[in-house]
Amino acid sequence: xxxxxxxxxxxxxxxxxxxxxxxxxxxxxxxxxxxxxxxxxxxxxxxxxxxxxxxxxxxxxxxxxxxxxxxxxxxxxxxxxxxxxxxxxxxxxxxxxxxxxxxxxxxxxxxxxxxxxxxxxxxxxxxxxxxxxxxxxxxxxxxxxxxxxxxxxxxxxxxxxxxxxxxxxxxxxxxxxxxxxxxxxxxxxxxxxxxxxxxxxxxxxxxxxxxxxxxxxxxxxxxxxxxxxxxxxxxxxxxxxxxxxxxxxxxxxxxxxxxxxxxxxxxxxxxxxxxxxxxxxxxxxxxxxxxxxxxxxxxxxxxxxxxxxxxxxxxxxxxxxxxxxxxxxxxxxxxxxxxxxxxxxxxxxxxxxxxxxxxxxxxxxxxxxxxxxxxxxxxxxxxxxxxxxxxxxxxxxxxxxxxxxxxxxxxxxxxxxxxxxxxxxxxxxxxxxxxxxxxxxxxxxxxxxxxxxxxxxxxxxxxxxxxxxxxxxxxxxxxxxxxxxxxxxxxxxxxxxxxxxxxxxxxxxxxxxxxxxxxxxxxxxxxxxxxxxxxxxxxxxxxxxxxxxxxxxxxxxxxxxxxxxxxxxxxxxxxxxxxxxxxxxxxxxxxxxxxxxxxxxxxxxxxxxxxxxxxxxxxxxxxxxxxxxxxxxxxxxxxxxxxxxxxxxxxxxxxxxxxxxxxxxx
Numbered sequence: 001x002x003x004x005x006x007x008x009x010x011x012x013x014x015x016x017x018x019x020x021x022x023x024x025x026x027x028x029x030x031x032x033x034x035x036x037x038x039x040x041x042x043x044x045x046x047x048x049x050x051x052x053x054x055x056x057x058x059x060x061x062x063x064x065x066x067x068x069x070x071x072x073x074x075x076x077x078x079x080x081x082x083x084x085x086x087x088x089x090x091x092x093x094x095x096x097x098x099x100x101x102x103x104x105x106x107x108x109x110x111x112x113x114x115x116x117x118x119x120x121x122x123x124x125x126x127x128x129x130x131x132x133x134x135x136x137x138x139x140x141x142x143x144x145x146x147x148x149x150x151x152x153x154x155x156x157x158x159x160x161x162x163x164x165x166x167x168x169x170x171x172x173x174x175x176x177x178x179x180x181x182x183x184x185x186x187x188x189x190x191x192x193x194x195x196x197x198x199x200x201x202x203x204x205x206x207x208x209x210x211x212x213x214x215x216x217x218x219x220x221x222x223x224x225x226x227x228x229x230x231x232x233x234x235x236x237x238x239x240x241x242x243x244x245x246x247x248x249x250x251x252x253x254x255x256x257x258x259x260x261x262x263x264x265x266x267x268x269x270x271x272x273x274x275x276x277x278x279x280x281x282x283x284x285x286x287x288x289x290x291x292x293x294x295x296x297x298x299x300x301x302x303x304x305x306x307x308x309x310x311x312x313x314x315x316x317x318x319x320x321x322x323x324x325x326x327x328x329x330x331x332x333x334x335x336x337x338x339x340x341x342x343x344x345x346x347x348x349x350x351x352x353x354x355x356x357x358x359x360x361x362x363x364x365x366x367x368x369x370x371x372x373x374x375x376x377x378x379x380x381x382x383x384x385x386x387x388x389x390x391x392x393x394x395x396x397x398x399x400x401x402x403x404x405x406x407x408x409x410x411x412x413x414x415x416x417x418x419x420x421x422x423x424x425x426x427x428x429x430x431x432x433x434x435x436x437x438x439x440x441x442x443x444x445x446x447x448x449x450x451x452x453x454x455x456x457x458x459x460x461x462x463x464x465x466x467x468x469x470x471x472x473x474x475x476x477x478x479x480x481x482x483x484x485x486x487x488x489x490x491x492x493x494x495x496x497x498x499x500x501x502x503x504x505x506x507x508x509x510x511x512x513x514x515x516x517x518x519x520x521x522x523x524x525x526x527x528x529x530x531x532x533x534x535x536x537x538x539x540x541x542x543x544x545x546x547x548x549x550x551x552x553x554x555x556x557x558x559x560x561x562x563x564x565x566x567x568x569x570x571x572x573x574x575x576x577x578x579x580x581x582x583x584x585x586x587x588x589x590x591x592x593x594x595x596x597x598x599x600x601x602x603x604x605x606x607x608x609x610x611x612x613x614x615x616x617x618x619x620x621x622x623x624x625x626x627x628x629x630x631x632x633x634x635x636x637x638x639x640x641x642x643x644x645x646x647x648x649x650x651x652x653x654x655x656x657x658x659x660x661x662x663x664x665x666x
Contacts, residue, residue: 108293168221335436508588509587512536
């Protein structure tokens with residue numbers, strides 16, 4: 001095939017594939033089979049490989065992703081991607097509308113759903129998509145062009161070759177895709193994604209664009225950032241006109257929007273959008289109210305970081321009604337019995353929920369929750385299912401009051417009520433309890449502890465049932481040939497597990513203290529104790545006062561440490577770990593004092609650092625990392641899609657910084 005013949009065939013294949021892709025994805029009316037489409041696609045891939053001089057960034061082959069990147073490059077937005085002020089009630093919305101009307105009468109507002117996703121900017125030159133970046137801190141984001149090319153809602157070429165155009169949109173994962181991916185992950189033994197928004201954010205930030213392509217993300221375009229929408233250079237006069245023109249150019253714009261002026265009509269539309277939430281194929285977390293005419297926007301102006309012409313109305317957590325079918329009790333690694341609600345499955349905030357924690361007996365009693373009750377369910381932080389309240393007025397008389405078992409459901413030994421430390425807990429205190437042993441080993445191997453990859457619930461259960469281990473120290477005497485005999489393991493998996501176990505010997509005191517499962521000792525306290533004492537032997541001889549003097553260690557935690565190290569069985573376990581050559585020394589350098597006395601809260605997705613990496617850097621410099629914002633917080637480090645923590649920081653007047661500022665402080 002000559003170059004000219006190849007060029008002609010490549011162009012013909014691209015045109016044909018674009019046509020059939022539109023028929024399939026946009027019009028739901030395919031004209032050829034998947035097999036025929038795949039054959040054309042493979043032919044194009046082969047020709048592009050043989051004739052690289054005809055490479056085109058708008059080729060349909062770019063939809064499947066390419067070579068993995070080492071990292072994302074930073075991208076500075078020519079026009080900042082700003083944020084909106086939030087309102088949480090109609091009273092606050094009225095206040096915004098009244099203040100606007102005091103300056104300009106009869107303002108028309110575009111009222112739109114607020115998509116719960118990840119904000120990006122798309123840049124086109126001569127009608128071709130050339131660059132895409134995350135919002136980041138609004139000024140600097142990450143170049144994720146190759147990943148965005150895999151999203152079929154993003155046109156790689158516009159219907160008209162406009163010289164320059166930059167638009168803003170929200171990337172999201174459709175609910176149906178989210179549910180399917182989670183089903184697949186469960187079958188493969190992988191952790192489920194928490195919600196569609198987190199899944200979309202993680203998928204868009206994959207270094208391998210082929211992974212992003214497999215996640216089938218979508219996007220709605222909701223704003224023109226920069227450039228002309230018309231070939232003759234004329235400008236649109238309103239937001240509504242802009243969206244209509246963007247649709248003509250090939251973009252998928254926001255649905256369910258309305259142009260309204262009357263306050264009550266605006267609130268009614270927001271209410272309707274809220275009622276639609278459960279039935280929408282995508283997640284929304286609010287509604288945006290923005291002045292439609294650009295002249296009005298210019299007159300109303302901007303605040304320091306947000307516009308005066310728009311607000312985001314945030315919906316309260318989505319709530320649904322379902323039936324509490326039963327209550328089961330699980331035994332945790334510290335022996336605490338935790339009641340769990342077994343619910344009639346119901347769709348809530350992005351996933352189907354069938355279980356929810358009930359915390360303890362006092363929680364059940366205080367809320368008067370009974371088996372058989374109709375209950376109201378929501379997700380705390382849009383992630384963790386929780387029962388808000390029961391509906392006693394809906395009772396039929398067949399409901400039953402729950403009683404905590406008198407005997408441990410795992411080992412049959414009597415349980416005791418423990419009012420210290422963790423609240424009103426019912427606890428099994430038998431050291432040989434199988435549930436505690438299994439969960440203790442699972443905790444020992446977890447990511448934040450010894451980080452033994454491949455040692456999950458099923459493997460631990462199989463090792464215990466087959467008598468290969470009795471406690472965590474036995475892990476280090478396992479042999480690959482023994483592990484390979486377990487169901488669904490195999491020789492390769494067994495070898496990988498033994499390598500991971502062997503590598504964990506050098507995890508260090510910081511991880512080991514957390515792995516031991518000492519009551520009240522989390523990752524932060526374990527790191528603080530390791531930084532202070534440096535060796536496990538020093539911890540063994542420390543007193544209550546020694547522990548209590550460590551930052552992040554209060555009286556209850558100090559008591560837990562003393563009790564643990566005074567116990568004969570625990571000391572015997574430690575000696576077995578010593579015999580297995582597990583490292584008892586701290587591996588991290590003693591923290592510097594650069595950030596000493598400062599407490600940081602991390603929120604959103606940072607441009608280059610993961611949450612764990614940022615936390616490690618702060619701690620290494622002597623600072624503290626907290627999970628919640630309070631008056632004691634020194635700084636909030638905000639990244640892409642920062643949530644309620646950023647809102648609270650602004651309310652309390654806590655300084656908000658970005659990743660670059662944090663790195664400068666370090």
